[in-house]
Amino acid sequence: MQFTHEHEQVRRTLRRFIDEEINPRVDEWEAAEMFPAREVFGRLGALGLLGLTKPEAFGGAGLDYSYSVVMAETLGHANCGAIPMAIGVQTDMATPALARFGSDALRREFLAPAIAGEAVACIGVSEPGAGSDVAAIRTAARRDGGDYVIDGSKMWITNSLQADWMCLLANTSDGPAHRNKSLIVVPMDTPGISVGSKIRKIGMMASDTGLIHFDGVRVPQRYRIGEEGEGFAYQMLQFQEERLWAAANAIEALANCIGQTAEYARERQAFGRSVLDHQVVHFRLAELKTEVEALRALTYLATGHYVAGRDVTEWASMAKLKAGRLLREVPDACLQFWGGMGYTWDNPASRLYRDGRLASIAGGADEVMLGIIAKRMGILPARR
Numbered sequence: 001m002q003f004t005h006e007h008e009q010v011r012r013t014l015r016r017f018i019d020e021e022i023n024p025r026v027d028e029w030e031a032a033e034m035f036p037a038r039e040v041f042g043r044l045g046a047l048g049l050l051g052l053t054k055p056e057a058f059g060g061a062g063l064d065y066s067y068s069v070v071m072a073e074t075l076g077h078a079n080c081g082a083i084p085m086a087i088g089v090q091t092d093m094a095t096p097a098l099a100r101f102g103s104d105a106l107r108r109e110f111l112a113p114a115i116a117g118e119a120v121a122c123i124g125v126s127e128p129g130a131g132s133d134v135a136a137i138r139t140a141a142r143r144d145g146g147d148y149v150i151d152g153s154k155m156w157i158t159n160s161l162q163a164d165w166m167c168l169l170a171n172t173s174d175g176p177a178h179r180n181k182s183l184i185v186v187p188m189d190t191p192g193i194s195v196g197s198k199i200r201k202i203g204m205m206a207s208d209t210g211l212i213h214f215d216g217v218r219v220p221q222r223y224r225i226g227e228e229g230e231g232f233a234y235q236m237l238q239f240q241e242e243r244l245w246a247a248a249n250a251i252e253a254l255a256n257c258i259g260q261t262a263e264y265a266r267e268r269q270a271f272g273r274s275v276l277d278h279q280v281v282h283f284r285l286a287e288l289k290t291e292v293e294a295l296r297a298l299t300y301l302a303t304g305h306y307v308a309g310r311d312v313t314e315w316a317s318m319a320k321l322k323a324g325r326l327l328r329e330v331p332d333a334c335l336q337f338w339g340g341m342g343y344t345w346d347n348p349a350s351r352l353y354r355d356g357r358l359a360s361i362a363g364g365a366d367e368v369m370l371g372i373i374a375k376r377m378g379i380l381p382a383r384r
């Protein structure tokens with residue numbers, strides 16, 4: 001992938017925003033288990049960072065996906081995973097299908113405010129009874145006159161307490177599971193929606209994750225994104241961007257964790273020399289840095305294919321899998337070299353250890369990624 005002056009400008013602008021407006025407040029937001037999404041998104045929108053790859057007609061910059069990857073990578077400099085995740089939901093998880101397949105009227109009403117940072121978006125795919133197996137969702141949107149009437153529940157929804165609208169995946173007919181779904185934009189103040197209290201988690205503390213119920217929720221059919229019955233296919237496409245984003249977002253967070261650990265280990269003395277001078281320590285950190293650069297290379301390769309218009313289902317799955325694996329391995333190894341300090345709550349390695357654990361579960365678990373890769377390799381056993 002070739003980076004231009006414009007890529008560097010995105011990096012610089014976002015990095016300054018993170019250093020000046022996010023990192024000084026991260027500890028306060030983590031302790032409060034909430035961050036002011038509207039305020040942060042408003043500032044990002046004013047900087048033009050919420051619509052890099054979105055159409056110019058709706059306030060975006062119309063750039064290719066490499067810019068999203070640069071943004072996700074730079075967000076890795078935030079001192080927690082929760083804020084990047086919330087931003088990623090807004091830019092690369094809840095809005096790609098709307099931007100690509102939504103009608104102009106729908107994009108004016110919902111995409112433009114999301115790009116401007118005036119509206120917070122969330123994505124509703126997972127349910128209490130179906131996460132990995134997206135085809136098995138139960139939430140239904142039944143036609144009634146010119147409306148859909150929605151009943152069901154969505155679980156684990158990021159930005160749930162603050163969202164203005166949801167990109168909802170629901171069954172709109174009884175047909176085969178891959179052909180009976182639609183994506184629908186649902187304003188969160190519609191009567192019949194109830195948002196449960198925040199789910200307590202082991203990490204991503206500043207992120208509001210919730211369970212949302214739909215009881216006879218009525219929205220006009222014109223709020224459907226694209227064609228009825230194409231929702232599963234649109235969501236699979238949307239997942240490609242989510243997975244590339246997740247891989248890119250891991251890179252700098254991992255590299256920083258290794259760097260901070262090296263700095264600490266250099267200062268800390270044990271057995272007459274610095275902890276870093278013990279070969280097992282500096283060799284391990286060198287090995288992990290090599291792994292992180294391999295992830296960077298894989299992510300850039302996948303992004304290059306995507307920008308060239310190829311199907312990157314397999315590449316994006318590999319990159320996401322590798323990111324998930326490294327987000328378990330790197331903070332675990334680093335935490336060890338901080339000793340007791342690594343076992344404290346606010347330590348950077350311990351925060352990445354908790355926040356990063358999500359990557360192997362959400363947006364497609366490691367096993368789901370392995371299934372996709374094995375299928376593309378032609379080695380996945382046929383279902384009986």
Ligand SMILES: Cc1cc2nc3c(=O)[nH]c(=O)nc-3n(C[C@H](O)[C@H](O)[C@H](O)COP(=O)(O)OP(=O)(O)OC[C@H]3O[C@@H](n4cnc5c(N)ncnc54)[C@H](O)[C@@H]3O)c2cc1C
Nearest residue numbers: 123124125126130131132156157158361362363364365367
């Ligand atoms: C903090 C957080 C934020 C989230 N944000 C959102 C959001 O904004 N919107 C949204 O829609 N969802 C969100 N999710 C949900 C997330 O995408 C799901 O948790 C994930 O897809 C896994 O689904 P599940 O939890 O139902 O696990 P299950 O589907 O019950 O799977 C449990 C485990 O079974 C194993 N497994 C599953 N399938 C296979 C297989 N084929 N082969 C072998 N093993 C398998 C895996 O180890 C998996 O972890 C979020 C989750 C969390 C925890």
